[in-house]
Amino acid sequence: GAQWTYTGPRGQNHWSDSYPVCSGKAQSPINIETSCVIYDASLQPLKSHGYREPEDSTFLLRNDGHTVKVYLPPSMGLRLPNNYTTTQLHLHWGNSDIKGGAEHQLHVVHYNSDDYGSAEEAKDQPEGLAVLGVLIEVGEGPNLSYDSILSYLENIKYPGQEVSIPSFNVRNLLPDQLDQYYRYRGSLTTPPCYESVLWTVFNQKVQIAESQLIKLQHAVYSTGANPVPVPLQNNFRNLQSLNNRLVYSSFPV
Numbered sequence: 140g141a142q143w144t145y146t147g148p149r150g151q152n153h154w155s156d157s158y159p160v161c162s163g164k165a166q167s168p169i170n171i172e173t174s175c176v177i178y179d180a181s182l183q184p185l186k187s188h189g190y191r192e193p194e195d196s197t198f199l200l201r202n203d204g205h206t207v208k209v210y211l212p213p214s215m216g217l218r219l220p221n222n223y224t225t226t227q228l229h230l231h232w233g234n235s236d237i238k239g240g241a242e243h244q245l246h247v248v249h250y251n252s253d254d255y256g257s258a259e260e261a262k263d264q265p266e267g268l269a270v271l272g273v274l275i276e277v278g279e280g281p282n283l284s285y286d287s288i289l290s291y292l293e294n295i296k297y298p299g300q301e302v303s304i305p306s307f308n309v310r311n312l313l314p315d316q317l318d319q320y321y322r323y324r325g326s327l328t329t330p331p332c333y334e335s336v337l338w339t340v341f342n343q344k345v346q347i348a349e350s351q352l353i354k355l356q357h358a359v360y361s362t363g364a365n366p367v368p369v370p371l372q373n374n375f376r377n378l379q380s381l382n383n384r385l386v387y388s389s390f391p392v
């Protein structure tokens with residue numbers, strides 16, 4: 140399972156050797172070519188619930204060697220209009236060489252709780268998952284909402300480490316405007332690459348300070364300390380072919 144990496148002999152060009160769906164026709168991420176999106180006026184502003192007031196006083200933050208992720212309580216969710224319940228959020232980021240681009244992202248993962256009992260059950264089912272994608276760029280800052288996660292990375296330097304952190308307002312990690320987004324059908328961007336994800340990518344980016352991005356890029360490792368720990372960086376998948384999919388926008392572009 141957790142053998143795959145982003146580069147090298149088990150890197151993304153080899154994922155399909157062990158996970159055949161990774162070479163499917165509806166893979167993510169894709170480049171959203173705004174000149175080709177279709178405005179769909181029926182796409183309503185996203186309605187999240189429970190994001191602002193977590194029922195739990197703590198969240199579990201974990202380094203799984205591929206990303207840093209926060210497990211989220213089932214009191215949070217979306218109506219899309221199906222009910223989708225949160226399961227976790229995680230981050231993807233580049234390294235100090237890469238400027239601009241869309242590789243720094245927050246993803247909030249939900250499962251279809253109308254039809255399935257858990258994310259594990261829903262992960263390979265049609266319409267099983269819904270992921271919110273937030274593009275993160277370096278700007279003014281610091282973005283104190285992201286410090287709710289970044290301040291604790293030193294406690295999960297190595298894969299398998301986890302720490303209980305004070306719960307926080309997840310809504311503040313998202314852009315102000317939830318009415319402008321792109322929507323397309325795609326996949327998990329990590330193995331097993333199941334084509335079960337209804338993607339929502341917000342048009343508005345969020346900004347963090349350069350110091351926050353540098354912390355994210357240097358605080359956690361993808362391997363243990365022996366012999367030398369490898370920093371976890373560039374943990375994002377290459378862009379995949381759109382093939383015969385359409386991308387919709389909730390706003391006229």
Ligand SMILES: NS(=O)(=O)c1c(F)c(F)c(S(=O)(=O)CCO)c(N[C@H]2CCCc3ccccc32)c1F
Binds near residue numbers: 259270326328
């Ligand atoms: N970019 S992405 O596609 O949103 C995305 C990630 F990038 C990502 F790293 C993860 S992971 O943290 O599980 C580490 C990978 O094993 C997930 N989880 C998925 C895929 C693995 C199985 C599973 C089971 C239940 C719920 C979610 C998931 C993921 F969905």
Ligand SMILES: [Zn+2]
Binds near residue numbers: 229230246328
């Ligand atoms: Zn992701």
